Amino acid sequence: MPRSRALRNRFVDAPGSLGERLRVARWERFRRCFPGIESMRVVDLGGTAEMWLRAPARAKHVHLINLEEHPAGLPDWITAEVADVTDPAIAAELSSHGGYDLVFSNSTIEHVGGHSQRLKFVSAVEQLAPLHWIQTPYRYFPVEPHFVAPGFQFLPLTARARLVRHWPLVHSRPDSPESAMNAVINIELLTRAEMRYLFPRSVLLSERVLGATKSLMAVRTEPAC
Incomplete structure (x- = not known):
């Protein structure tokens, strides 16, 4: 394993890492909000089978929607398709199927x-199920979570594109200026005000690290958690 990937693993991805401990704590909070998850049909916008297979919470059924290809050989409680849920036609087709209890989305x-x-995206969330859990990293957390870089999100776009080609904690290092720009331009971290605007009828929860808000979750559940 390259040294940079090993370093990222130590902080973000590996069992026992800070990132893994935070994910476990988030799942525990999710279970408190949705104690009946084992009997729910979930549509996951932007998720992966790997995440659900590792999760301590298992739904009755999970349908994954992502722009990337899904692995073959999924268990019978997970189905998947490649689609763009921000396409109104796709969202309408999915909602016509019915049967979803919960929309789940993690960092999408x-x-x-x-x-x-x-x-x-929000319109699709509202169409697909009566309940939802929509998580996103908070813009003003000191460390940008995708690149694990302090203050990265506050730099000018061109500076971010240059830095990402050399920063040791990136997940996949861009191999050209064009791919570096593509990596950073497609991430727009949200503020609390934006999430409240997008989900005015949801409860907005905060995930904190050392007192600082790291992530926001727009949650609709009954009763409110």
């Missing part, structure tokens, strides 16, 4: 491509 809304696309 900040990638969909601008305010108008986020509004389409």
